[in-house]
Amino acid sequence: MSTTASVTRITPGGPVGPVGPVGPVEPAGRPPRSLGIAWLVWRQHRTTAWIALAVLAALCAELVWLRSAMTGYVAQHGLAVPCPDGDGCAARHAAVDGFRGRFLDVIGYNALLLEFLPFLAGLFVAGPVVARELESGTYKVAWTQSVSPLRWFAVKLGLPVLALVAGASLLSAAFTWTWRPVGHLEQGRLVDGNRWYEAFDALGPAPVAGVLFGAALGALTGLLVRRAPAAMAATVAVCAVLYWPLTAVRPYLADPVTQTRPASADYPPALSGSDSWRYERGMTTPSGGRLPDARCIEASSIQHCVTGHGADGWYLDYHPAAHFQRLEWAEAGLVTAAAAVLAGGAVWRLRRLCP
Structure with a gap:
């Protein structure tokens, strides 16, 4: 516990008495x-x-x-160097x-x-x-x-x-x-x-x-x-x-990179051979709207599915590795x-x- 010290006023005629406390005094060597x-x-x-x-x-x-x-x-195994296409890449x-x-x-x-x-x-x-x-x-x-x-x-x-x-x-x-x-x-x-x-x-x-x-x-x-x-x-x-x-x-x-294609082309490219993060894909409408993943790729007729949704193109949103x-x-x-x-x-x- 802290102790309180007092000060005694000294005058030419001798000590008068304590003036009052001056504040807490921590014992010597005590850590904060x-x-x-x-x-x-x-x-x-x-x-x-x-x-x-x-x-x-x-x-x-x-x-x-x-x-x-x-x-x-x-x-x-030389994996740091790209391999050209061909039979030599089998190994x-x-x-x-x-x-x-x-x-x-x-x-x-x-x-x-x-x-x-x-x-x-x-x-x-x-x-x-x-x-x-x-x-x-x-x-x-x-x-x-x-x-x-x-x-x-x-x-x-x-x-x-x-x-x-x-x-x-x-x-x-x-x-x-x-x-x-x-x-x-x-x-x-x-x-x-x-x-x-x-x-x-x-x-x-x-x-x-x-x-x-x-x-x-x-x-x-x-x-x-x-x-x-x-x-x-x-x-x-x-x-x-x-x-x-x-x-x-x-x-x-972060803003993605968007790739688009007309409806007559294939479904949005999968960016084959890339380590990009492909997180959303779907169709675009003539008004500029989007139909995310309308499952046309699973339909028996992709073009019929596209026409049925009133779409005119494909889109793909992705983040390249540079966005990491x-x-x-x-x-x-x-x-x-x-x-x-x-x-x-x-x-x-x-x-x-x-x-």
Whole structure:
């Protein structure tokens, strides 16, 4: 506890007496209260932190090995150089199949882990960091030690979130560094199923923004529910619900490239041999309207189907691989803004909990 000092006024005739308190005086050598809370947070979660650090180091080492193995395979079989059409490409096709059989599942498992990082961050913050503290009532001890609720919450949440963001940044950078040398080879066929638009949430800044979102959601859910198991379950459910519309609006975060053809031509080209993200196709009307995916390709007579819909052409909307960075940063900004809103909601809820 702080002690209060007083000052005695000295005059030529001797001391007159105490003037009054001049403020709290901390005992010598006592660390600031925020550092004390930070030390407590570390003591509470140090086992989890060491385990997470060991797992992170193992994953980074595995990704270094994976990149070395994949680039070595590509160099050995000449997959970095396009193959001209002809019988000479038969061996190349076998090499592509061999690459996919050897590495594709490993890439997929790493991508899946990164895609689930927002859920893991939300689970950790909602349960062990926030809800368990409220459920056990230990937060009251800190609040009675001249620590404001907001400072307690900032330190309590700040250290774990900082560690989560740092770990996600390192892991995302390592995975992107590993994936990039092979991601666009053979028009994406080497990593089919993990092309840039299929492994979107595992590449670039997307996992980092997702971790911020998951942590903010977990903090708000923990403050609302105040029971660790229920808060963790609610965080996973809400995170899944909120991420579903995000994948639906993702292709519209940047202007696409549109390809059109007259109705007399074939159905919209599939951009064969390209790793472009083809997300919408259909027919155009004379007035400039669109009929997305009218299923004419499944009709027995395509032209009869086109005439029946009053269409005069085809269209195809797609994002080339060059749009990858633009879409990534647009989504990261959107998710970070949503995380800021959730963090603001958590602060509002904390103030409501204050006595």
